[in-house]
Amino acid sequence: MTQPDVIVVGAGILGASAAFHLAERGYRVVVLERGAPNREGSGTTAGNLHIQAIHTRRPGQEVPVDSARLLPLQLRASDHWSRIEEQLGADVELRRGGGFMVAETAAQEQELREKHEWERHAGIPTEVLTGDEARERLPLLSDRVRAASWCPLDGYANPLLITPAYLAAARRHGAELHPFTPVTDIRRVGDDYKVLSGDRSWTAPVVVNTAGPWITEISALAGIHIRMSPVAIQMHVTTRVPPVMHHLVQHIGEGMSVKQVSAGNLLIGGGWPAAGLDMAGRSTVSLPSMAGNLAQAGRILPFLGGLRLLRMWAGPLAATPDEMPVIGEVPGHPGFFVAGGTYAFTLAPVWGDTLCRRIAGEPPADPVDDLGPGRLLYDDATTPVSP
Amino acid sequence: MSAGKRVRPLPETVTVTIDGTPGQAWAGQSVTAVLVSAGIWSLRRNPVNGQLRGPFCGMGVCLECEVTIDGRPGSRSCTEHVTDGMDIRTATHG
């Protein structure tokens, strides 16, 4: 298929979701991926489904995210995720057992109450519990928990399964996936975009750039300058144990997420920074972040002290300078769409659906104009693009 | 044993319990050796498929030989040595 309707660049979860929604809609889709699918941010992320309002900052994050703004999109995502296994005909180890966001201090408890108001306003079911009430529901929580926000819709899925499931479903609807096919150039040919990988090329009226941290690099090939602020974060996995925890546990005061996955391992993360972001290879883990993340998780869930750490890894997070997602058509470049930013895992079904509607000339299910790429554009081609 | 050299005393014996059953071993033997001598090859079940598993690599790499020693789960029987009164528990049920 050298003249598809849409060329998707980047086969992480957003590219895969876009390819699925578009292909299901009847568009002819080609997906180009420089390496193996799901290798970067989408394959290294925690896999959390954030439905209750998210914590505003990762450790080391300077710009807080506007949590309230994202809530309607999270609610929409919740609906999508409830149907996703049926829709894709795949088991992605989806868990919707609910989640706690804990507070240890009075100030943090106040934050829980504030966000509870946003959630109520947005129609997301949450309850603020006392520490004792939280411990009654999840006895593994320590006495350090002063209060907790409970949301029955929080959960997680297996990031290693969802992207392949999207891609397989996209393929069944006729999409083509070309892994190990790096994009080397993008040229305008009339109203179309010609996307080259070495001496191979594909031409289409629409390009969807879902290349995560490489959104900048890919856009630049088309003469479009989009500023991204990728960082590297890390995850920690324990050896497996029999099932003891069925909820996602997060922290309002600082990035933390702990959950037990289907296989039985405990995954501990929260956006702690890795030692550095290596765009060319594999980013390295940071020992202080490991110590900080595990100590924090152990304060809240002391049973973790009896487990063994099995794996750690670092992966890129395609953050934007204002920490809000980016989605939409690039002004001045009709047909060139971008989707990315943080919380991409949770919002993937929403972004795939949004892109599909926009490409079909329909309005998205929820307003997203304020999240368009226009705000990230800069004209000066000589401005350094690395963060 | 070296032939024609001076007679050495046999090693000191210790008593260990395996799944509640007392048994004798030579002090300093590996827990694997004691289990194998007692004819116990199945030590645990694989958490994925429930299959019985026992010692394999003998050097601490494969982690198939894990048993609970003196209340410590996940103890490698190939790298630990018996002591008097040691309590060894396999996990082959369920």
Added chain:
Amino acid sequence: MADVMTESETDVAVVGGGPAGLHAALVLARGGLSVTLIDESDTLGGQYYKRRAEQLAVAFGDFRPRGTELIREVRDAGVVCRTGTLVWGAEDGGRTLFTSDVRTGVLGRVRARATVAATGAYERSLPFPGWTLPGVVTPGLALHLATMDRVPVGSRVVLAGTGPFLLPVACALLEAGAGIEALAELNHPYRPRPSAVAGALRQPARLAEAARYLLTLARHGVRVEQGARVLAAYGDTQVTAVDIAGADGTVRRVETDALCVGFGFRPSTELPRLLGCRTQPDRTGTEQLPVVDADGATSVDGLYVAGDCAGIAGVHAAGVRGQLAARAILRRLAPGRTPVRVAGLRRRARALDRFAALADRLYPLPAEAVADIPDATQVCRCEGVTAGEIRQAVATGWNDLHGAKAATRAGMGPCQGRECGHIVAALARRDEAEGFAARMPIRPLPMAATVEGQEVR
């Protein structure tokens, strides 16, 4: 937040207390440098010089007393020996090593000006139906039971696989009172061929060694079958029988109570690979070895490798390589004090490498080893992943080794892909030998100390 990580500094850190590490530490310490030798086990010696427990040594004598001697020399030279200490991570080219006390879990950090990775090797397995049954073990396990514990692994033992290692194991089993039903060597290494004999004759000591083992086995009526291989193991709760295919193709079922199967050794290269050293495939094309110069210096400045982790070459090569790495470090860190006499050592290293190359030629891995694994046979023991599941993941066309791991969980278990990595890599059909990426922690790390909140500055 209580304790701080234990911190220590040394001129040279040597990771692994086997023959290579011991020789390196000794030369370094005698050369006037401060040395810290770190080993996960309670006692030094590694695999080859594994020490009999004291109570058993008193009764049965020391085993390979050269090991005890070497360890004493190392201690007497002032080497700081940190036994029961796991090196689970590293950074800065190995100049910072992260440790954990195996008993208490207390974390530590060792800073060094140079580091020698002497982490040895472990046995290579090739999956076959029934290989996960209790009672199916590596030859090395049987050897340790015999030599360390004086316990015969069984009374109707079958030894199989390939490699010079099978012979000393068989002899040790006999000495421990085991009964050997069969010894099935996959290749034909003991049938003299002109090229093999010529090569072996340049290593008379090794040739004599093999001859001694064969003689012992012959005296005990143990026939060394060549061109024979294990097809499948059978049993309910443990192995009771094994099918062996002879060189002529006939298959016979042998009753057994212990099946010891091994196909040589795999180098433990996690530490140098974690630190990003350049690697290249070994002679067999199945392992990635650090690229080194004649003294074991890797492409990472200040990081050296010695012993079997640098490529399987046996105990003598390990000692020589350990000394070469040590001398190279002395030239670098203590240039005034070094006796510069490495030409002889380098010659010896080359000669031993030639012998190792001969061994590789005499005991090749079967070309169809991986292709022959039935779909239903487990490849990843930890996660119970079958060859068929891995083949299915590869067949999607978009899964390389990492993708196959992500899709099937092969390599995600507690052994961290050590037992299955080479098989999954072969099934993923990549162009050159590849392994799962090395990541911290290099071994599963008890979290008690970290979760208690150790301060890391």
